[in-house]
Amino acid sequence: MNIFNKVASAALGLAVLFSGSAYARDKVKVTDITGREVEVAVPVEHVILGEGRQMYFVAALDSEEPFKRVVGWRDDFKKADLDGYNAYLEKFPQMEKLPTFGGMKDGTFDIEQAVALKPDVIIMNIDAKTATEEAGYIEKLGKVGIPLVYVDFREKPMLHTEPSMRLMGELFGKQARAEDFIAFRAAEIAKVTDVLAKVADLKRPNVFMERAGGYSDDCCMSFGNENFGQMVALAGGTNMASDFIPGTFGTVNPEQIIASNPDQVIITGANWELYVPGGAWVGVGPGADAAKSAEKLAKLMERPAFTGIKAVKDGNVHAIWHQFYNNPYQFVAVQQIAKWLHPDLFKDLDPDQTFRSLHERFLPVDYRPGYWVSLNAGN
Structure with a gap:
């Protein structure tokens, strides 16, 4: 039949x-x-x-x-x-x-x-x-x-x-x-955008977002003007890869990262043990071990594309939960990126509490910290 x-x-x-x-x-x-x-x-x-x-x-x-x-x-x-x-x-x-x-x-x-x-x-x-x-x-x-x-x-x-x-x-x-x-989402985004709108001549750090760093040996997947690229812009940064990627997703050559010398590097990660067992990916997510995540993040910065760039020298290297790219919780990522890019402007903003409140109000599982990590002790 x-x-x-x-x-x-x-x-x-x-x-x-x-x-x-x-x-x-x-x-x-x-x-x-x-x-x-x-x-x-x-x-x-x-x-x-x-x-x-x-x-x-x-x-x-x-x-x-x-x-x-x-x-x-x-x-x-x-x-x-x-x-x-x-x-x-x-x-x-x-x-x-x-x-x-x-x-x-x-x-x-x-x-x-x-x-x-x-x-x-x-x-x-x-x-x-x-x-x-x-x-x-x-x-x-x-x-x-x-x-x-x-x-x-x-x-x-x-x-x-x-x-x-x-x-x-x-x-x-x-x-x-x-x-x-x-309404909850819009109010939380406004906690970032309203503050930035009041800043005259905002200095926007140059940010390289690496998509799923360490998932494979290739370097480096990234985002254009959409998805995490736009989250960076909303958070007060300049998405470096927008100059090289015309769509939502694409790849940036290691030489382009070195030449752009970004002020900040943010890598997306998750627990991908079932996809790439024992891989170099950074397993941030609910309940992740922060020390282990930081160790793996530091290891990724030893790749040729990153050694010697400003972000690594200054310790402005971070990892964030990859799944923010595919769900309606992106506003939490916008808040955390804003804190990394403009710590003085957002010292009172608490993305961890924002995500906890989201769980308490809307989600059926308990909140477990571990969704991001930074090599900068102050962040």
């Missing part, structure tokens, strides 16, 4: 399945982050997460039972953020039994498996859009009554976080909760 016959057969089964509870809910048209209008029965009861790390925003809405709607997900959460995954696993052991599936980007997504999981909606990150369209997944899923929506916390996170959270609030029937989160 070819895929189209399978899809048709599945559609007949779903028509019977959806004749009950799904049609008892309101069918509304929502607009996803790409501007597509998608009809969905809300509030959704069964959800497939196109990426496991989407739990970062799901948990902020369904704080008491973050897995109550999730019927399947990618397995990247455990691999990309082992410490964060384990923090959730301790409290919600049932999550390990959730079905996992292949990705649309690598062509291993299984429509039959998706049908069997009976989702009301599939939530995909915008970076999978091209692959999803080329494979015709939206049309194929549409034939069996499964809508797909895009969110974005990665490609243009400072632009798309608020509408993505509002979309999720609408899908989950948690609009008020989503607005509370959005």
Whole structure:
């Protein structure tokens, strides 16, 4: 039986399945982050997460039972953020039994498996859009009554976080909760931007952001004007790699780092033991050992691209949790980067308390420090 016959057969089964509870809910048209209008029965009861790390925003809405709607997900959460995954696993052991599936980007997504999981909606990150369209997944899923929506916390996170959270609030029937989160986030960002706006002739340090330093032997992945690059700008710095990377992500040559001689270096890291066992990456994240993280960070500064540059000489070298690049908590990173770049302006700002408050107000797991480390003892 070819895929189209399978899809048709599945559609007949779903028509019977959806004749009950799904049609008892309101069918509304929502607009996803790409501007597509998608009809969905809300509030959704069964959800497939196109990426496991989407739990970062799901948990902020369904704080008491973050897995109550999730019927399947990618397995990247455990691999990309082992410490964060384990923090959730301790409290919600049932999550390990959730079905996992292949990705649309690598062509291993299984429509039959998706049908069997009976989702009301599939939530995909915008970076999978091209692959999803080329494979015709939206049309194929549409034939069996499964809508797909895009969110974005990665490609243009400072632009798309608020509408993505509002979309999720609408899908989950948690609009008020989503607005509370959005207001909290905006107020915390303002604690940085309002202060900087009052400074005449602000001196912006030159900052090199290395993406996933030590993950491989290559040097050096970085960010253009988006993602961490824009977080640096919001925090009062100049993102060095913006001159060399036209998009969100790219690579900077070691010679360019030496020539630019940055004032500050910030490396993103996480516990990637399942990806690169025993790697040189800096394992910052929930509950990370600060001394071990600092040791690994110092070791990375022995690479040719960094020896002798101003940031290393002055000790202005830092590591921060990589996953800030792909979730709605980026405002915490903006605060911490601001403290590194302008310690005198932000001596009273406490990003650690900000993140703790976020956990207490919105997240179902306890806060565990360890999300950043610095080689500068004063930071």
